[in-house]
Amino acid sequence: MSQAIPPILNTSKTDPLRSRFFEPSKLSGLEKMQFTTSRRVEGSYSGRHIAKRRGGSGEFVDYREYSPGDDLRRLDWKAMGRTGRSYLKLFQDETDLRCTLLLDASGSMLQGGRSVDDARGSKLQWMQFFATALSHLIVVGRDAVGLCCVRNEIEEYLPPAASMQHRSLLHRSIENLRPEGETNLAVGLDQLLVQSSRRGVLLVMSDFLVPSMEPVISSFRKFRSRGWEIVVLHLVHPDEEKLPEGNAFRFVGFEGDGEVNCQLAEIRKAYQEQFQLHLKSVRTGLVSAGCDYYRIRTDESYLDVLRSFLVTRSA
Amino acid sequence: MNFLHFWALGIGAVALAAPVAVHFLTKPKPVRFGLSTVRFLREAIEQRKARSRFRDWLILLLRTLCVALLAMALARPLFQERQAVPTTGEANAQRVLVIDQSQSMTAGSGGLTNWSSAVVSATQYLESAQGLKAAVVFAGAKPRAVFNELSPNLAALREAVMQAKPLAERCDPRAALEVAAQILEKVKAEKKELIILSDFQRSNWGTLLLDLIPQDTQIQFHSVSIPDSGNIAVTSVRFASEPVVGQPVTMEVEIANYSDREVEARCNIDLQTWKRTLTAKILPQSSRTLSETVTFDEEGWRSGWAKLESNLDVLPSDDERPIAVRVRPPVSVLLISRQNVQEIPSSSFYIQQALQVALMGDESSNDDRSSTKSKTVQRVHPSRDALRTWPTADVFVLDHPGSLEEEALQMLASQMRRGKGLLYITSEMVDATNLQQFADLLGNDFQPPVDMIPPVENAARKDLFVRKVQSRDGPFSVLGTNNAAPLLKPVRFQGGLATRASANGMSDQILAELSDTSALMYLSSVGSGQMAVLNADLMRSNWPVQPTFLPVLSELTKSLLAQRGQGDQAFSGEPVVRVLPASLTSESKLQARTVEGTPPNDGDFGKWQWSAGQGAMVWSWQEPPGPGIYALDENAKSAWMVATSAPAIESDLSSLDKEVLTQRLSGGREVGFASAETNEQGSDDLWSWLIAACLLGLIGEIAALRWNRM
Known part of the structure; x- marks a missing residue:
């Protein structure tokens, strides 16, 4: 297993436009893999993903009996001449994928960081590496990728696009992500739904440490009802799961939770x-809402996780 | 409760602050740590809050308790009983000390005895104090007060206590408390105190009553008993029957083992010319009777000792017991009858023949049977032979004696009082008159169960048979418990007298009843002797020719002799009254002496004088000492001997518990309790329990911590 959180390189000296979290040399091996989906997608341009729409070109897949109103251009005249019956030729259209990365930018994502100002080792950093790498792979696959950063509401939104310039812009946004405040994921989702003109894949990366999961699940249901595919990466830091080693701690919350003094031996x-109850309820809620759920421990290498994620997706 | 190291409690009190300080000041310094899931932490803390708080206080309590217990253990607590009366003399108190002086107070080991502890404690109670008056009563078989009233002369009382010695006698607590009560009743002071110093032997003090003591008296039981480490004692020496010259007799020595281990006892018997060693294993808390057959060659008194050999127990004074026994000449029977000797068969003939056979059987070891026969049953005619010519006998048999003269009746009554037996075969109305005269002469000494009355007119006494027989014990037991009735079934009686129950007699003296509910036979005590009445006309009955007649008559004769002395044992310190042999008539010729053992104080051997009522010399001795053998000599020959020793109950050293004394025997009164043991060293094992409790507390703390983590 490779290093979980790679050291952050200050690349501004060589390439000021390149993100600190972008490691092209390590991603070169993954570029042949596609971020794909098993569902039919709705794209703008031709691509590698099966479109929902059956077009007039592309790969022939089937015949259908003509019915009044059908486009006469797709009528198989030869077959009509041979048989006397009218059939339409159906072709499978292929299009590009529109993927929106929704990143949780609340204070809780700083868990595992060295300090509020130094996020090394935190969930945020892991998410930044992962999102940067995934967005790169999506763009390399000629698909469109967008970005939506959410705290109490949407802090930043970049609609999906497939250009390299857009990718760099997206990387910059990811790099500059500064988590703070409470999470209101439901509001952010609702706002994103309003702003998104076309359907696609919504990839949510969050720790789901929200006051209540009900509104979040409700928002996901709305996306699903609009034909969106939702992929959820639930980020869990080991300290959250097991609490740090030691006994007496004064725990400070990241989202204005105050301080708690306790001896872990008594309450661990x-x-x-x-916490396990919380994880279980999140998983149950999201899966029931039709989300594709992945629980990720941030002590694992983001590249390994990314690889297995892409393999799972393409399977 | 007192403490040996009181300073440790002070240190403990300061140290109590340590766990509190540790609890509040040494809580670990928390490390600041950012955590996104604080709300889950809060929920967990809330969930465990009550439990943690309880755990915290429990641990604080346990730690504090451990420190307190450790401090108390280091302080060495001494647990002493609540005392109603302070050990040392108290000002203006009126104090009576009752000190047990019985034999059991000599029990002890390693030089420390119950008595020495009692003396030490008593002198402490008699320490001089302003206005303190005291009295001392020694509780033996009789109470002995130093002064008959309270005295301020405490020095004299202390001296008397130190001079006193325990006596080989029992303790009579009731009598001692009576004396103490009399002394206390005279006192008007407010502060009355009664202190009883004793080993509180269960056998002596188990029936203690404090009702005599004035209610305003503070009572304290002061136990001086040593821990019971077992005692082995000779509790009794006796003979199965009265020793007769030339006849073997079984000597029985009872040895009691009051210890909790089995012992092998060796008892040496020394009866001057006859010495034996008896050996036996005795189970714990039980007694065993060792027996040995002995034959005496000469008549007269024998004395000696039964002593346990190499017996190192807590009470040596009961390891030996004196023996005094008289060896008598062979049994002689005098048949008094008006019937002609030549008249055969006759009632007296049957009786004489049967007695001769019975006594011959008794003396089977004697080679010269014919000579014995001639001597054992002699016969006199009450009207022909003068009374003074009547030979002396052990048993008198009256059969058809006719109307006896008053002198003869008096002589027979006197003989019975002194232990002789009388068998009366009643068949005529004159016999009823004679019996009535006996009853008048003997007074309370003779209370027959039935009165003889003439037969009811027109109700001839014939074809009578035995309806009821006492076969469990007595002469009929020789026939067997279940066989007596069937064997007596063919026996028929005729004649004799009717009977009716007397007012004062006890019905269980009746040995057999006839079919008309009249008594056939009864046996009644008369002074030291016995009288048996056989209510049957043997001439008109078929019983003399039945096989049951001889064994029953033989057993009846033995019963008549059974009451005779089998050795003269007496309890030292208790009155001894002995009716001396008829041969002794002159007081001046008698001289008392100590054969062996403790001599009496001031040479007081009691009094011996002629008693008209007894018709004999009587030796009465109010307080014989003991243990010892004392003789009354006439012309340098022992006419009587008595061996004195303490009663066997003095050997059982088991004491009454404190709870029994202070709760059950106190009769609802609040009494104090002290003991020599607690006075000297207190109960000094409490510290170990405190240490154990401290360790338990520590274990409890660890358990509480572990439990909280679960």
Whole structure:
């Protein structure tokens, strides 16, 4: 397993436009893999993904009996001449994928960081590496990728696009992500739904540490009802799961939760039970909403996770 | 409760602050740590809050308790009983000390005895104090007060206590408390105190009553008993029957083992010319009777000792017991009858023949049977032979004696009082008159179960058979418990007298009843002797020719002799009254002496004088000492001997528990309790329990911590 969180290179000296979280040399091996989906997608341009729409060109797939109103240009005249019956030729259209990365930019994503100002080792950093790499792979695959950063509401939104310039812009946005405040994922989702003109794939990366999961699930249901495919990466830091080693701690919340003094020996087990309950409820809620759920531990290498994620997606 | 190292409690009190300080000041310094899931942490803390708080206080309590217990253990607590009366003399108190002086107070080991502890404690109670008056009563078989009233002369009382010695006698607590009560009743002071110093033997003090003591008296039981480490004692020496010259007799020595281990006892018997060593294993808390057959060659008194060999127990004074026994000449029977000797068969003939056979059987070891026969049953005619010519006998048999003269009746009554037996075969109305005269002469000494009355007119006494027989014990037991009735079934009686239950007699003295509910036979005590009445006309009955007649008559004769002395044992310190042999008539010729053992104080051997009521010399001795053998000599020959020792109950050293004394025997009164043991060293094992409790507390703390983590 490669290093979980790679050291952040200050690349501004050589290429000021390149993100600190972009590691092209490590991603070269993954560029042949596609971020794909098993569902039919709705794209703007021709691409490698099966479109929902059956076009007049492309790969022939089937015949259908003509019915009044059908485009006469797709009528198989030869067959009509041979048989006397009218059939339409159906072709499978292929189009590009529109993927929107929704990143949780709330304060809780700083978990694991060295300080509020130094996010090294945090969930945020892991997410930044992952999102940068994934967006790169999507663009390399000639698909469109957009970005939506959410705190209390949408902080930044970049509609999906497939150009390299757009990718660089997106990388810059990811690099400059500064998490703070509370999470209101439901509001951000609702706002994104309003702003998105076309359907696509919504990839959400969050720790889902929200006051209530009900509105979030409700928002996901709305996306699903509009034909969106939702992929959820639930980020969990090891400290959240098991609490740090040691006994006496003064825990400080990242989202204005205040401070708690406690001795972990007394409550570690009860906490773990509580947290496992939370993980279970998140998973149950999201899966029931039709999301493709992945729980990710941020102590794992983002490249390994990305590889297995892409393999799973393309399977 | 007192403490040996009181300073440790002070240190403990300061140290109590340590766990509190540790609890509040040494909480670990928390490390600041950012955590996104604080809300889950809060929920977990809330969930465990009550449990954690309880755990915290429990641990604080346990730690504090451990420190307190450790401090108390280091302080060495001494647990002492609540005392109603302070050990040392108290000002203006009126104090009576009752000190047990019985034999059991000599029990002890390693030089420390119950008595020495009692003396030490008593002198402490008699320490001089302003206005303190005291009295001392020694509780033996009789109470002995130093002064008969309270005295301020405490020095004299202390001296008397130190001079006193325990006696080989029992303790009579009731009598001692009566004396103490009399002394206390005279006192008007507000502060009355009664202190009883004793080993509180269960056998002596188990029936203690404090009702005599004035209610305003503070009572304290002061136990001086040593821990019971077992005692082995000779509790009794006796003979199965009265020793007769030339006849073997079984000597029985009872040895009691009051210890909790089995012992092998060796008992040496020394009866001057006859010495034996008896050996036996005795189970714990039980007694065993060792027996040995002995034959005496000469008549007269024998004395000696039964002593346990190499017996190192807590009470040596009961390891030996004196023996005094009289060896008598062979049994002689005098048949008094008006019937002609030549008249055969006759009632007296049957009786004489049967007695001769019975006594011959008794003396089977004697080679010269014919000579014995001639001597054992002699016969006199009450009207022909003068009374003074009547030979002396052990058993008198009256059969058809006719109306006896008053002198003869008096002589027979006197003989019975002194232990002789009388068999009366009643068949005529004159016999009823004679019996009534006996009853008048003997007074309370003779209370027959039935009165003889003439047969009811027109109700001839014939074809009578045995309806009821006492076969479990007595002469009929020789026939067997279940066989007596069937064997007596063919026996028929005729004649005799009717009977009716007397007012004062006890019905269980009746040995057999006839079919008309009249008594056939009864056996009644008369002084030291016995009288048996056979209510049957043997001439008109078929019983003399039945096989059951001889064994029953033989057993009846033995019963008549059974009451005779089998050795003269007496309890030292308790009155001894002995009716001396008829041969002794002159007081001046008698001289008392100590054969062996403790001599009496001031040479007081009691009094011996003629008693008209007894018709004999009587030796009465109010307080014989003991253990010892004492003889009354006439012309340098022992006429009587008595061996004195303490009662066997003095050997059982088991003491009454404190709870029994202070709760059950106190009769609802609040009494104090002290013991020599707690006075000297207190109960000094409490510290170990405190250490154990401290360790338990520490274990409890660890358990609480572990439990909280679960």
